[in-house]
Amino acid sequence: MQRPGEAERLASGVLRANKSNTLAATLLGRALLMQNRADEAVVPLERAARRDGSSKTETLLAIALAGAGRRDEALDQLRQTIARRPPFPPAFLEFASQLAKHGRDDEAISALKSGLALTPNVVELQIRLASLYLGRNDRPKARAILEHALAAAPGRHDVLAELARVMVLDGDYGAAAETFRRALALRPDDALTRANFGVCLLEMGERDAGEVSIRAAARGRPEMIGRAIMSLATTTHGRFFMRPSAVAKFLNG
Numbered sequence: 044m045q046r047p048g049e050a051e052r053l054a055s056g057v058l059r060a061n062k063s064n065t066l067a068a069t070l071l072g073r074a075l076l077m078q079n080r081a082d083e084a085v086v087p088l089e090r091a092a093r094r095d096g097s098s099k100t101e102t103l104l105a106i107a108l109a110g111a112g113r114r115d116e117a118l119d120q121l122r123q124t125i126a127r128r129p130p131f132p133p134a135f136l137e138f139a140s141q142l143a144k145h146g147r148d149d150e151a152i153s154a155l156k157s158g159l160a161l162t163p164n165v166v167e168l169q170i171r172l173a174s175l176y177l178g179r180n181d182r183p184k185a186r187a188i189l190e191h192a193l194a195a196a197p198g199r200h201d202v203l204a205e206l207a208r209v210m211v212l213d214g215d216y217g218a219a220a221e222t223f224r225r226a227l228a229l230r231p232d233d234a235l236t237r238a239n240f241g242v243c244l245l246e247m248g249e250r251d252a253g254e255v256s257i258r259a260a261a262r263g264r265p266e267m268i269g270r271a272i273m274s275l276a277t278t279t280h281g282r283f284f285m286r287p288s289a290v291a292k293f294l295n296g
Contacts, residue, residue: 047077081110098131130161
C-alpha cells in the first residue's frame with residue numbers, strides 16, 4: 044500500500060521477536076529500499092539470502108548493494124543468481140541494467156540474450172534488449188525484437204509504446220500513429236505516450252491534432268511541460284515560444 048515506514052516498523056518488530064524470520068528480513072529490506080536507504084537494507088537482505096537462498100531475495104540484495112555504492116559486489120551477486128536454475132528473469136534484467144548503467148552495453152546485451160535463451164517469452168527482457176539496441180541506433184534489431192514481443196503479447200501497452208517510438212525514428216509515421224492509438228486505448232492516462240503521439244501527428248502535418256495531444260499530455264502535469272515545449276520546438280511542424288506567457292497561453296488553450 045506504499046507505506047514503507049509502517050512496513051519497516053512491523054517487520055522490525057517481528058525480527059526483534061524472531062531473528063530467524065526470513066520473510067520479515069526480506070520485507071524490512073524492501074521497505075528500506077523504498078525509502079532510499081539501500082545501505083541499511085543490505086544487512087537484513089544478506090541475512091535473508093543466506094537463509095532462503097532464493098533468487099528473488101538475492102536480486103533484492105544486489106539492488107541494495109548497488110544502491111549502497113558496492114557495485115562490484117552487486118554484479119558478483121547477480122552473476123551467481125543468473126547461474127541458478129530455474130532461471131529468474133528479473134535477475135537477468137537487473138544484471139543488464141547495472142551493466143548498462145556503467146557503459147558496459149555489450150555485456151548487458153549478452154546477459155539479456157542469455158536470459159531470453161532460457162526464458163524466450165519474457166517481454167520485459169525483450170523490451171530492455173530492444174532499448175539497448177535503440178541506444179546504439181540499431182533500429183532494425185530493436186524493431187524486430189519489439190514486433191516479435193507484440194506478436195506474443197498484443198495487449199502490452201509498454202511494447203506498443205516502445206515500438207511506436209522506433210517507428211517514429213524510422214519515419215514510419217502512419218504505422219507509428221496507429222500503434223500509439225492502440226497503446227493509448229489500453230492506457231489513456233499515459234502522458235508520455237500521448238505526448239509522443241502528438242509529436243508523431245505533428246510530423247505527419249496534422250498540426251491541430253498534434254497540438255491537442257501534446258496539450259492534453261501536459262495539462263495538470265507540471266513535470267511534462269518541459270517535454271511538451273521541447274516536442275513542439277524540435278518537430279517539423281511545431282512551434283517555438285519566446286515568452287513563458289506564450290507557453291502558458293498555449294498549454295491552457
